[in-house]
Amino acid sequence: MSPIEELQQFGFKYYGIWEVIEGNTKSFSHTINSEEVLSKEIFLYAFILNENIVYIGKSDRSVRKRLAGWANTKESLKKKIKARVEFNNAVRSNNDLRIYLCFPEFSIKENAVEIKNSIQLDHKVVNTVIKKGINQGLESKLINYFQVKHSQCRWNYKIKQKNKKTIA
Numbered sequence: 001m002s003p004i005e006e007l008q009q010f011g012f013k014y015y016g017i018w019e020v021i022e023g024n025t026k027s028f029s030h031t032i033n034s035e036e037v038l039s040k041e042i043f044l045y046a047f048i049l050n051e052n053i054v055y056i057g058k059s060d061r062s063v064r065k066r067l068a069g070w071a072n073t074k075e076s077l078k079k080k081i082k083a084r085v086e087f088n089n090a091v092r093s094n095n096d097l098r099i100y101l102c103f104p105e106f107s108i109k110e111n112a113v114e115i116k117n118s119i120q121l122d123h124k125v126v127n128t129v130i131k132k133g134i135n136q137g138l139e140s141k142l143i144n145y146f147q148v149k150h151s152q153c154r155w156n157y158k159i160k161q162k163n164k165k166t167i168a
Contacts, residue, residue, distance in 0.1 A: 002051070003052070003053050003150040004053065006146075006150075007046060007100060007146075008100075010102065010142065011103075011104065012044070012046055012100040012101065012102040013100060013101060013102070014098060014100055015032050015034075015037060015099050015100065015101050016030050016031035016032040016098070017031050017098050018047075018070075018071075018087075018091045018097040018099065019031065019091070019094075020091060020092060020094065027071070028070075028071040028088075028091050029071060030067050030071070030099060032063065032067070032099065037063055038063045038064040039062050039063070040062065040063055040103055041060060041061060041062050041063075042059075042060050042103070042104070043058070043059060043063060043103045043104075044056065044104070044138060044142070045057050045059070045063075045066070045101050045102070046099075046100040046101075046102075047087070047097055047098070047099065047100075048097070048098040048099075049090055049095055049096070049097050049098075050095065050096070053146055053150070053152040053153055054090075054152070054154055055083055055086075055087070055156055056142050056146065056153055056156060057139065058138070058139040063101065067099075070084075070087060082155060083155040083156065086155050087155070104138065
């Protein structure tokens with residue numbers, strides 16, 4: 001199974017691509033135009049370039065606000081963050097930089113969050129994540145999983161492993 005097929009099994013779906021705004025190589029936009037999707041909060045996202053997962057991220061802001069942060073090239077280049085520089089180069093080169101999103105279904109139970117769609121990692125299920133870090137816990141596990149198993153997520157920093165287990 002390819003890394004992208006595996007990503008889709010975790011609940012990610014293709015939603016659009018990044019593109020340069022015509023006539024302005026310093027401005028980027030995306031092709032997601034569903035108001036329902038753009039207003040959703042608490043999600044994971046992945047960027048796919050040339051059939052490779054190059055970045056996995058999380059957000060508790062709306063999709064619109066999170067993607068606007070990536071499209072803000074002045075901020076991106078000022079910070080000189082590897083992922084931002086790679087992102088800018090990929091979009092400017094008119095590469096097919098695709099956007100996949102995942103909206104975990106969860107319910108709050110006391111001080112924990114139960115994941116309803118049971119995102120499975122290497123046949124083990126993430127049952128609960130501390131409420132404060134629902135996306136953080138899932139994001140780091142997915143990055144680690146794809147870096148170790150498939151050598152993907154090259155724009156993400158390497159996750160430091162505390163033990164030999166790659167998936168909790």
